[in-house]
Amino acid sequence: MKGVFLYSLIAALLLLALPFYAAEKLNVLLIISDDLRDTVGCYGNKEIKTPNVDRLAERGVRFDRAYVQYPVCNPSRTSFLTGLRCEQTGVVGNNVFFRTAMPDVVTLPQMLRQSGWYTASYGKIFHAGEVVGQIREEWLDRGKSWDDAQMFRATPEGRIVEGRNLTGGKLKWCEWGATAGLGDDQPDGQSAVHVIKGIEKETAEGKPWMFGAGFHRPHDPFISPKKYFELYPPGSLKLYHDPTNISPAPSLAIPGGAFAEAFNAFTDKERGEFLRAYYAGVSFMDAQVGRLMETLDRLKVWDKTVVIFCGDNGYHHNERNWWNKSTLFERSCRVPLIIVAPGGKKGVVCKSLVEFVDLYPTILDFEELKAPHKMAGQSLRPLLNEPSGPGRDAAFTLVARGNGRYGQTVRTESWRFTQWSDGAIELYDEIMDQEETHDVSGDPANAPRIKAMKLLLNRIGPFQPNHQRPQ
Numbered sequence: 001m002k003g004v005f006l007y008s009l010i011a012a013l014l015l016l017a018l019p020f021y022a023a024e025k026l027n028v029l030l031i032i033s034d035d036l037r038d039t040v041g042c043y044g045n046k047e048i049k050t051p052n053v054d055r056l057a058e059r060g061v062r063f064d065r066a067y068v069q070y071p072v073c074n075p076s077r078t079s080f081l082t083g084l085r086c087e088q089t090g091v092v093g094n095n096v097f098f099r100t101a102m103p104d105v106v107t108l109p110q111m112l113r114q115s116g117w118y119t120a121s122y123g124k125i126f127h128a129g130e131v132v133g134q135i136r137e138e139w140l141d142r143g144k145s146w147d148d149a150q151m152f153r154a155t156p157e158g159r160i161v162e163g164r165n166l167t168g169g170k171l172k173w174c175e176w177g178a179t180a181g182l183g184d185d186q187p188d189g190q191s192a193v194h195v196i197k198g199i200e201k202e203t204a205e206g207k208p209w210m211f212g213a214g215f216h217r218p219h220d221p222f223i224s225p226k227k228y229f230e231l232y233p234p235g236s237l238k239l240y241h242d243p244t245n246i247s248p249a250p251s252l253a254i255p256g257g258a259f260a261e262a263f264n265a266f267t268d269k270e271r272g273e274f275l276r277a278y279y280a281g282v283s284f285m286d287a288q289v290g291r292l293m294e295t296l297d298r299l300k301v302w303d304k305t306v307v308i309f310c311g312d313n314g315y316h317h318n319e320r321n322w323w324n325k326s327t328l329f330e331r332s333c334r335v336p337l338i339i340v341a342p343g344g345k346k347g348v349v350c351k352s353l354v355e356f357v358d359l360y361p362t363i364l365d366f367e368e369l370k371a372p373h374k375m376a377g378q379s380l381r382p383l384l385n386e387p388s389g390p391g392r393d394a395a396f397t398l399v400a401r402g403n404g405r406y407g408q409t410v411r412t413e414s415w416r417f418t419q420w421s422d423g424a425i426e427l428y429d430e431i432m433d434q435e436e437t438h439d440v441s442g443d444p445a446n447a448p449r450i451k452a453m454k455l456l457l458n459r460i461g462p463f464q465p466n467h468q469r470p471q
């Protein structure tokens with residue numbers, strides 16, 4: 001009899017403890033906007049209209065100096081979703097599925113899924129194809145990282161009613177299109193709808209969840225509903241032009257080729273249209289973020305949810321006559337990052353250096369989960385509690401140029417140093433020259449600084465193009 005009583009007591013205590021245990025598991029909403037640079041109102045851009053992302057920043061911490069580990073989609077996402085640097089993953093192009101390089105790596109969503117979360121990805125979280133053209137189903141990693149994962153295509157109602165290719169068809173991707181129909185006729189609207197339905201269902205069932213909302217915009221082709229183009233009258237946006245005395249870039253610094261040829265043929269008319277279409281995409285994406293925020297409001301789950309909003313690489317808007325990513329300049333490596341976490345500071349800016357490999361350990365920290373492998377980054381939780389605290393002393397980015405050629409860059413509080421595999425180097429003073437127009441690596445006075453920056457790069461070690469990740 002006594003035994004039965006004790007049994008019941010233990011069972012009752014366990015039941016009592018369960019809700020508390022469950023309450024400790026925070027939901028995760030990861031919102032990625034593809035190719036987003038700092039064209040966001042809260043980042044100081046006065047022309048862009050991003051009321052929702054600006055509101056999101058008021059709820060949490062906006063990181064002003066967050067750096068991706070690779071300035072292109074697939075390598076960048078593979079890096080921060082595995083918590084490993086690209087020098088470790090060996091994934092440095094858009095043509096390698098990360099499971100080919102690392103069959104058994106445990107991704108961030110997979111870690112949560114294995115620990116009892118429901119996980120789903122809608123739109124582009126892992127790089128699994130483009131908004132037009134092929135969707136590589138197996139690259140979505142459904143069944144491993146996610147319980148469900150889908151990408152979407154535009155409906156027939158969402159057809160392009162106005163637009164053109166800005167290169168006369170030379171670069172297929174370089175086109176803009178204003179569409180008929182509503183946002184939900186476009187893939188990003190459909191992604192938002194699926195994330196909202198998923199959040200509603202899992203919240204009602206009381207299961208912790210992680211949803212990935214992977215918005216394609218402002219990535220090319222620059223296609224958005226017409227109403228977002230109408231926010232920016234043609235010719236109304238200011239264009240950036242490099243100063244005439246800009247230092248020439250080393251030969252590997254800008255990819256060049258057909259892209260550079262097409263951009264060199266741009267007049268201000270094409271530049272203005274490009275910028276307008278990119279801005280329309282940012283505002284369209286922002287509207288989807290607003291819908292997700294409204295869902296968290298309505299379900300009252302902000303205090304149980306960590307929200308991460310970020311890009312995956314930066315973008316040049318005519319800096320060095322380049323209209324793309326894939327460089328090691330600040331424009332390509334620095335990316336918006338906003339984190340809203342229960343208990344974290346609100347409406348605060350963190351100016352400390354952080355890296356995207358810090359995201360995975362941050363979530364592990366919040367969820368009190370043990371890392372499945374050694375994380376390259378460190379938790380940002382201390383900075384969310386105290387945004388004026390110290391960040392990293394250096395942030396690193398890699399880019400490969402094919403045929404074994406590559407560059408590595410390191411950003412400190414005040415400097416950027418870049419080293420290319422052909423021996424070329426660059427040094428920029430980030431206090432005096434934020435647009436990196438004057439390479440001061442040739443100044444003899446900077447020799448000790450270059451030596452110190454090389455030592456920092458040694459921390460990462462050289463990239464091995466035919467690298468096999470040790471298991």
Ligand SMILES: [Ca+2]
Nearest residue numbers: 034035073312
């Ligand atoms: Ca991208």
